[in-house]
Amino acid sequence: MTELIELSLAEARDGLEAKRFSASELTRAHVAAVERARLLNAYVLETPEKAMQQASYSDARLRRGEARPLEGLPIGVKDLFCTKGVRTTAGSAILGDFKPDYESTVTSHLWRDGAIMLGKLNCDEFAMGSSNETSAFGPVVSPWLPPNWDRARARSTIIKATAEREVPQGLLVPGGSSGGSAAAVAARLCLAATATDTGGSIRQPAAFTGTVGMKPTYGRCSRFGTVAFASSLDQAGPIARSVRDCAILLGSMAGPDPRDSTSAEIPVPDFETAVSRGVKGLKIGIPKEYRMDGMSGEIEKLWAEGGRWLAQAGAELVDISLPHTAYALPAYYIVAPAEASSNLARYDGVRYGLRVEGRDVIEMYENTRAAGFGREVKRRVMIGAYVLSAGYFDAYYLRAQKTRTLIKRDFENVFAAGIDAVLTPATPTAAFGIGEKASASPIEMYLNDVFTVTVNMAGLPGISVPAGLDAKGLPLGLQLIGRPFDEETLFAAGQVIEDAAGRMVLPKVWWE
Amino acid sequence: MSVDTKTVKRVAHLARIALPEAEVERMQVELNAILGFVEQLAKVDVEGVEPMTSVTPMRLKQRADVVTEGDMADAVLANAPISDDHYFVVPKVVE
Numbered sequence: 089m090t091e092l093i094e095l096s097l098a099e100a101r102d103g104l105e106a107k108r109f110s111a112s113e114l115t116r117a118h119v120a121a122v123e124r125a126r127l128l129n130a131y132v133l134e135t136p137e138k139a140m141q142q143a144s145y146s147d148a149r150l151r152r153g154e155a156r157p158l159e160g161l162p163i164g165v166k167d168l169f170c171t172k173g174v175r176t177t178a179g180s181a182i183l184g185d186f187k188p189d190y191e192s193t194v195t196s197h198l199w200r201d202g203a204i205m206l207g208k209l210n211c212d213e214f215a216m217g218s219s220n221e222t223s224a225f226g227p228v229v230s231p232w233l234p235p236n237w238d239r240a241r242a243r244s245t246i247i248k249a250t251a252e253r254e255v256p257q258g259l260l261v262p263g264g265s266s267g268g269s270a271a272a273v274a275a276r277l278c279l280a281a282t283a284t285d286t287g288g289s290i291r292q293p294a295a296f297t298g299t300v301g302m303k304p305t306y307g308r309c310s311r312f313g314t315v316a317f318a319s320s321l322d323q324a325g326p327i328a329r330s331v332r333d334c335a336i337l338l339g340s341m342a343g344p345d346p347r348d349s350t351s352a353e354i355p356v357p358d359f360e361t362a363v364s365r366g367v368k369g370l371k372i373g374i375p376k377e378y379r380m381d382g383m384s385g386e387i388e389k390l391w392a393e394g395g396r397w398l399a400q401a402g403a404e405l406v407d408i409s410l411p412h413t414a415y416a417l418p419a420y421y422i423v424a425p426a427e428a429s430s431n432l433a434r435y436d437g438v439r440y441g442l443r444v445e446g447r448d449v450i451e452m453y454e455n456t457r458a459a460g461f462g463r464e465v466k467r468r469v470m471i472g473a474y475v476l477s478a479g480y481f482d483a484y485y486l487r488a489q490k491t492r493t494l495i496k497r498d499f500e501n502v503f504a505a506g507i508d509a510v511l512t513p514a515t516p517t518a519a520f521g522i523g524e525k526a527s528a529s530p531i532e533m534y535l536n537d538v539f540t541v542t543v544n545m546a547g548l549p550g551i552s553v554p555a556g557l558d559a560k561g562l563p564l565g566l567q568l569i570g571r572p573f574d575e576e577t578l579f580a581a582g583q584v585i586e587d588a589a590g591r592m593v594l595p596k597v598w599w600e
Numbered sequence: 601m602s603v604d605t606k607t608v609k610r611v612a613h614l615a616r617i618a619l620p621e622a623e624v625e626r627m628q629v630e631l632n633a634i635l636g637f638v639e640q641l642a643k644v645d646v647e648g649v650e651p652m653t654s655v656t657p658m659r660l661k662q663r664a665d666v667v668t669e670g671d672m673a674d675a676v677l678a679n680a681p682i683s684d685d686h687y688f689v690v691p692k693v694v695e
Contacts (some may be wrong), residue, residue: 108690186679187678189679291634306655352656380641418639421638429615438690440680440681441679442681449691449693452690452691454617458619461617462652467634469629470612470627470631474611474635489651491641491646492651493649493651527632529606529630530634531633547656
């Protein structure tokens with residue numbers, strides 16, 4: 089039964105069609121794996137009964153030869169997607185026991201296509217974080233172990249930490265904000281997972297966990313029912329164990345939606361077919377500004393290697409310049425908190441979630457939000473309120489929005505000159521330790537996103553593909569950035585990297 | 601640009617987040633770290649540059665002015681901490 093969870097999504101799909109096993113068997117194997125993996129804290133809510141019900145219906149459809157695109161395939165859902173009747177928390181205490189009465193468009197597509205819901209996955213609170221350490225449900229432990237740690241040490245560290253209400257120091261973060269999604273996929277607790285990306289929250293955890301993560305073009309997936317962080321930056325996307333699996337899942341998640349006025353009225357291409365397109369004749373840009381001071385030699389080497397792999401497959405490497413790259417991160421840390429301060433104003437204790445009483449309604453708002461929001465969320469909401477306030481709007485927000493135009497223009501110029509995709513490292517380092525950045529300035533955590541935020545600021549698609557291991561044996565990823573609505577080229581180039589690098593060997597189970 | 605404790609308290613009120621006196625200084629330090637970091641944007645030449653209003657070129661869609669949903673007061677109130685007679689109930693609003 090354990091072998092079933094080792095399958096890729098595509099292999100599982102083929103196996104169901106060939107009747108090698110049933111959807112119920114496949115789901116039961118995953119439900120059991122999830123139950124045995126609670127030490128990782130990847131799931132904040134398990135939905136085994138619902139999963140088995142869905143599996144039973146899927147088996148009926150499979151028997152009748154009426155399989156839908158994701159029929160019988162167990163998926164994990166980041167707890168940022170509203171799931172009808174199933175508690176949705178956004179990783180926060182402020183939503184309390186909120187059970188949405190509606191389904192997000194992205195997850196409705198999954199169920200429309202026959203997927204199975206295993207549960208809701210842990211994430212940084214309101215998607216604000218790069219390590220899954222800001223979650224009100226506690227940190228997620230990466231299935232990857234630091235060098236020289238064995239099963240016994242890892243297990244006892246978590247058990248002891250939980251008993252003492254501490255975090256399991258020394259173990260690794262899976263990245264964030266979609267840390268639960270990335271950890272679950274890497275640990276084979278689901279065939280793939282849905283996630284969201286506002287500044288790197290799909291691509292960075294994918295890079296940290298040796299999985300594939302795609303943030304599609306802004307507007308490719310509907311944001312209806314997806315808890316909003318920064319509305320001009322948020323985008324849903326898949327995390328999976330292979331480029332093909334990502335393409336399959338994105339095919340279901342994507343699509344125009346009349347209930348999201350920013351969703352693009354563009355039909356969903358056959359992403360899966362694009363995976364085997366190859367990269368002959370494509371021009372891949374290598375941006376000099378992504379070579380940053382103090383960048384590790386390992387990452388530089390891997391980046392160059394990635395370029396060679398693409399060149400060997402027939403692509404042409406072109407040196408390019410994206411002059412405003414360095415300003416993307418500071419501009420993001422004005423724009424995103426500003427939008428967040430507006431989006432999070434709704435959490436006031438009136439209509440849903442946590443309510444802390446006050447003598448009057450203002451006190452109720454203030455007490456509720458003080459109790460319900462974590463530190464990072466409070467910081468960002470306050471920075472947002474400040475930069476939007478009278479007297480500061482021009483100096484900060486307006487200037488950041490103008491910088492954003494310049495960042496996007498850099499990419500437009502490069503694409504106009506014939507570049508098909510841009511190759512960069514995904515992260516400045518491999519995964520770091522839980523609690524390691526606790527006493528550092530908030531900025532230290534923000535620097536994790538230095539290679540990924542440019543993509544959200546410009547609204548472009550980006551994919552992170554595992555490309556190798558560092559000297560400690562931890563995964564490193566390469567990022568490809570594409571033209572608007574050209575996820576297909578990213579899947580094609582991503583597959584070339586995956587083929588050259590070899591499929592990532594994921595960590596053996598130590599968490600059961 | 602940095603903020604003093606008076607500004608921190610003002611911003612906390614704007615954001616409707618109660619900030620106990622004991623937390624003000626720590627929040628000030630953290631906010632100033634972030635503001636210090638974003639200060640580098642002052643170096644960007646934004647002369648003649650339009651602020652980005654839409655990340656992909658799109659015209660805001662409009663829909664027909666018809667009622668498509670409604671009559672679901674119970675569903676809307678289902679998660680309310682306190683409700684009564686199809687109203688959300690809150691403490692008094694002080695003038």
